Amino acid sequence: MSDIIQQYRIEKEPYYRPVSDEVELYEAAYSVRMPMMLKGPTGCGKTRFVEHMAWKLGKPLITVACNEDMTASDLVGRFLLDAQGTRWQDGPLALGARFGAIVYLDEVVEARQDTTVVIHPLTDNRRVLPLEKKGELVHAHPDFQLVISYNPGYQSLMKDLKQSTKQRFGGLDFNYPDHAIETEIVAHETGVNAEVAGKLVSIAERARNLKGHGLDEGISTRMLIYAGSLIATGVDPVKACRVALVRPITDDPDMRDALDAAVTTFF
Template sequence: MSITENIVDANQYIINDEPYYEPVDQEIALYESAYAVRMPMMIKGPTGCGKSRFVEYMAWKLGKPLITVACNEDMTASDLVGRFLLDKDGTKWQDGPLTTAARIGAICYLDEIVEARQDTTVVIHPLTDHRRSLPLDKKGELIQAHPDFQLVISYNPGYQSLMKDLKQSTKQRFGGMDFDYPKEKIEVSIVAKESGVDVETAEKLVQIAHRARNLKGHGLDEGISTRLLVYSGQLIAKGVSPLAACSMTMVTPLTDDPDMRDTLNAAVETFFG
């Protein structure tokens, strides 16, 4: 059997259009400094607060390819690293996203890393210390990461548990950045810009979100994310009534509990009733 390899064009992973991102603090400058020394980065924050958008924005700003992996509990080391495949021409080695990123000098973003099994995340260790290498045991190859390669991981600390957490041996290989929902004025600006609604409507949506976030741990597992506010604003901008838009995007996705839904709907009616 013949063995062939896939050749990847790094340009397909370049972000050509600037993603909209509203700075909250010094995160852009801090990340640029971390990338300058190729420090692996760990970004922590609640669902829908802008972690992935920030990574996309930084990849665009730095002009580097970005390869994103949505981690899940069924993901194996081979899904990250690669595997041999059989086709009509024989046996072909197919690089996984982590291997591709290491070869071409991309930023590899592992989203919600804690969802992956711990035996899977161990494969990233050699790439996150002085070695900056990735052993392909099945292929008998040791890849030295491209000088531009950087590894970024993210997760939501609110969903941490003993079964879903990173080992200290993994955590202490990364620099860390904490993300949270933006301050009110910035979040209003984001919602208005991203959804197309007027500032007054965006302010009302943000106020509803603030009330809901106070219920986290008191009936809600997670507060209303900035992402959901944008969804709601987009529907309103398309002519959907605010009550219907908010119910569809800010109430129904969050909870199935009738009492909690009544509480959230009451908050919506306070501003749009």
């Protein structure tokens, strides 16, 4: 395997706590190389899940953070000029297709629709990637798989995947885990005890109930891990929660007061 792709191998097992049968379903999907779509709120574990599965399957993982300025060339590749003249550089899709990596397009709907259509030939029975500028047709390596993710809560009619794209993927729904599992995750990731982790989860659950009632998004599991990590270093829990949970998600004074009150209820 090319040295270029070796850097994308995950050497150490990423911690992931299964919530349901998502691990078994993903393994089955990978066995038939089905492209997969992961849907769920921000910070609920989608990226960690993909990292864990890539490690479990022993495959390199190439992650692309999608954005509205991303072009098809950013995904496929382009010619570059250097001291020796012009050379071709594969983009992440071409690299993954050549060498059998899992390519993960995170928040794929942030990319323009005219950019995301380049994935179509890779996500049906053809499993090819045309490099039109280079005049090459890359046949996907047998181990190649494409995975995309997005947060349905952020979608509008202007920002959504085409049906012609959606129907090329299998789908897994993700959400924040139930109280006991999320407490276990926070305790494991931060080193705080189960009591402190449970209090952090309770604060998050209150905030999530405010989604759509003053908050665009609730407190994520990722944010709880930030707060727990601060507490584990000796930061006062109330201050840690203000820094990691309350201040990042809202600037509204009344909402901040409500969330601060929830923090002081538990700490």
